Amino acid sequence: MHESISGPPPETLSLTSGSRFIRACLRRPVDRTPVWFLRQAGRYMPEYQAVRKHHSLLEICRTPSLAAEVTITAAEKLDVDAAIIFADLLLPLAPMGLDFEFQAGEGPVVHKPLRTAEAVSRLRTDRTAELAYVAEAIQKVAAHFKDSIALIGFCGAPFTLASYMIEGGASRHYIETKKMMYHQPAVWRSLMDKLVKVLHEYARQQVEAGADVIQIFDSWAGVLSIEDYREFVLPHARTLVREVQASGVPVIYFGVETSSLIGAMRETGADVLGLDWRAPLGETWRSLDYSCAVQGNLDPITLFAEPELLRHRVKQILDQARGRPGHIFNLGHGIVPGTPVENVQYVVRLVREISGEVKHG
Numbered sequence: 001m002h003e004s005i006s007g008p009p010p011e012t013l014s015l016t017s018g019s020r021f022i023r024a025c026l027r028r029p030v031d032r033t034p035v036w037f038l039r040q041a042g043r044y045m046p047e048y049q050a051v052r053k054h055h056s057l058l059e060i061c062r063t064p065s066l067a068a069e070v071t072i073t074a075a076e077k078l079d080v081d082a083a084i085i086f087a088d089l090l091l092p093l094a095p096m097g098l099d100f101e102f103q104a105g106e107g108p109v110v111h112k113p114l115r116t117a118e119a120v121s122r123l124r125t126d127r128t129a130e131l132a133y134v135a136e137a138i139q140k141v142a143a144h145f146k147d148s149i150a151l152i153g154f155c156g157a158p159f160t161l162a163s164y165m166i167e168g169g170a171s172r173h174y175i176e177t178k179k180m181m182y183h184q185p186a187v188w189r190s191l192m193d194k195l196v197k198v199l200h201e202y203a204r205q206q207v208e209a210g211a212d213v214i215q216i217f218d219s220w221a222g223v224l225s226i227e228d229y230r231e232f233v234l235p236h237a238r239t240l241v242r243e244v245q246a247s248g249v250p251v252i253y254f255g256v257e258t259s260s261l262i263g264a265m266r267e268t269g270a271d272v273l274g275l276d277w278r279a280p281l282g283e284t285w286r287s288l289d290y291s292c293a294v295q296g297n298l299d300p301i302t303l304f305a306e307p308e309l310l311r312h313r314v315k316q317i318l319d320q321a322r323g324r325p326g327h328i329f330n331l332g333h334g335i336v337p338g339t340p341v342e343n344v345q346y347v348v349r350l351v352r353e354i355s356g357e358v359k360h361g
Contacts (some may be wrong), residue, residue, distance in 0.1 A: 018079035021150035025250035027326035033355035034081035039334030041074035068140035080149040089156035095127035113168035135209035142210030153211030157218035158195040192236040214254040222257030279334030282320030293326030323358040
């Protein structure tokens, strides 16, 4: 399902969820707004919790049958238009020679952060084949759904992975990362080049296995000024986006708290920009001259609200999109633990109901 979708308008077609989603990524007309959720397979869902009782996060990621099971279960339970493969942003670090683990209550921890030119020079770029377990999981999910819904593969963006590698985990100020950018620009470029090479190959594996779309998560780009983003990040993000697109699939590019960067992020050439909930969808899309598709952008905590408010917020977002080709309904970030599953299912039904009443095209 990697070919460019064009042809007759949606009202003359029988669209599957998969084709509807891909058409939206390419700003083609659809019969209703497609919907999926960031972190739709995760800790809020009892089925996932049952698997986690017996397996660590990394065990699930590295066991294709488990990763496929978690991916499929969530997509079917929510009845969404796209499934995103269950994996983790940091998986490429291991074949590059950087060990990490998840510590309870602290998230990912890199035990030997990159701080020197010598450490960067030792990073490997020739072992991406070790990530084949993700492609194998994608093959299993693709075989299960058989194009009935779209399948999203993903990777981290070069800046976001570099920040984990340099800081040793999540950070508040990203001091060490910015110090490398400012004081060792040649080392920074070397690190970015190595990451682009690995991430491109990793994404290509996913596409060949059956991924219809690749989402690139630049989760921490929002910590940057527009000047730093343009100088130190944009050239490398643009290269990665274009190389992934050359595999024949659309690319979604997403970051958190990136309202100030959205114009520059558009310069990556990504087919879809993910918007977090702080960015007004209608105004932001208009500022981009509707030159790309947009994804978003309900505040994930709104999923805890009463049905009346939830309906109002969903309708507000759809009203801002106005049925224009190229809107994918999603959250402005991932589903959080404790979210009522029935509320997530309710949002799916609301999007279908409300957007189905709007003239698209």
